Amino acid sequence: MSAGTLTETAAQLDAEIAEVERRIRQRNRRTTRLIWLAQLAIVVVGLALWEVLSRTFGWDFWVSSPSGVWEQLVAWAQTEELWTGLRATLTVTILGFVPGALAGALIGFLFGWFRTLGRIFEPFVLAFYTLPKIALAPLFILWFGIDVLPKVVLAAVLVFFLVFFTTFQGAKTVDRSMLEMGYLMGGGKLAVFRKIVVPTSWVWVFSGFKISLPYALIGAVVGEFMAATEGIGFMIKNATNEFNTAGVFAGLVVLMIVAIILTQALRLVEHKLLHWNDGS
Structure with a gap:
C-alpha cells in the first residue's frame, strides 16, 4: 500500500470520526432540549393545577x-x-x-x-x-x-x-x-x-x-x-x-x-x- 493510499485512508477515518462526533453532539443537544422542555412542562402544569385547585376548592388559606x-x-x-x-x-x-x-x-x-x-x-x-x-x-x-x-x-x-x-x-x-x-x-x-x-x-x-x-x-x-x-x-x-x-x-x-x-x-x-x- 502506497504512502498516498495510507494518507487518504487516514483522512477518511478522521472525517468519519468527526462525523460521528458531530452526530453525538447533535443528539446530546436534542436530548438536553427535550429535558428542558419536559421540566418546563412539569412546572407549568404543576403551577396551573395548584392555581385551579386552590381557587376551585377554596384552599387559599x-x-x-x-x-x-x-x-x-x-x-x-x-x-x-x-x-x-x-x-x-x-x-x-x-x-x-x-x-x-x-x-x-x-x-x-x-x-x-x-x-x-x-x-x-x-x-x-x-x-x-x-x-x-x-x-x-x-x-x-x-x-x-x-x-x-x-x-x-x-x-x-x-x-x-x-x-x-x-x-x-x-x-x-x-x-x-x-x-x-x-x-x-x-x-x-x-x-x-x-x-x-x-x-x-x-x-x-x-x-x-x-x-x-x-x-x-x-x-x-x-x-x-x-x-x-x-x-x-x-x-x-x-x-x-x-x-x-x-x-x-x-x-x-x-x-x-x-x-x-x-x-x-x-x-x-x-x-x-x-x-x-x-x-x-
Whole structure:
C-alpha cells in the first residue's frame, strides 16, 4: 500500500470520526432540549393545577396559590424587604459554608491519609455527628449572642460534617497501586499525598461541597427562625405568625431558587476544575 493510499485512508477515518462526533453532539443537544422542555412542562402544569385547585376548592388559606405567592413577592420587592432579607441570608450562608467546607476537607484529608490519626479521632467525630445539630442553635445563641455569628457557626457546623465524611472516605479509598507506584518512583509521603491523594480525592470533596451547600442555607434559615431581625427565615417566621400562607410559600420559593442558583454555580466551578472527570 502506497504512502498516498495510507494518507487518504487516514483522512477518511478522521472525517468519519468527526462525523460521528458531530452526530453525538447533535443528539446530546436534542436530548438536553427535550429535558428542558419536559421540566418546563412539569412546572407549568404543576403551577396551573395548584392555581385551579386552590381557587376551585377554596384552599387559599391553607396552600395559597401561585398568583398569591407572586403578589407577595412583588410586595416584598417593592418595599425592598426581599432584597434586604436575601442579602442577610446569603451573607450567613456563604460565611458559614466557606470555613465549614474548608475545615471539613482539610481534616477529612488528614484523617483519611494518616490512618492512625483517623482511627483515634473517628469515634469522637461520629459522636458529635450523631448530635442533632439544629438543637445546638439555642446553645450557639447563648454563647455568641443574637447577631450574625451564631447563625454562621450553625451553618458551618452543618457543612463541616458532610464535607468531612465525604473527603475522609475519598482519602481512604485512593487506589493503593497508585500510591505504591508513587513510592517506587521516588516520591516521599508528602509528595505522594500532594500529587496523588489530593487530586484523586477532589471528586469526593466536591461531592461533599454540593451536598452540604443547601445545608449551609438551612443553618442560616434556622438561625433566623431562632433570633434575627432580618433574613428570609425571619420573613417566613413573621408570615407564619400572621397566618400569611402566601408569605410562607413566597419565602420557601425564594429559598428554593437561591439553593438552585448556588448549587449550579458550584457545579460550574467543579466542571472548570475537574473537566477531566466525566461525572462532573
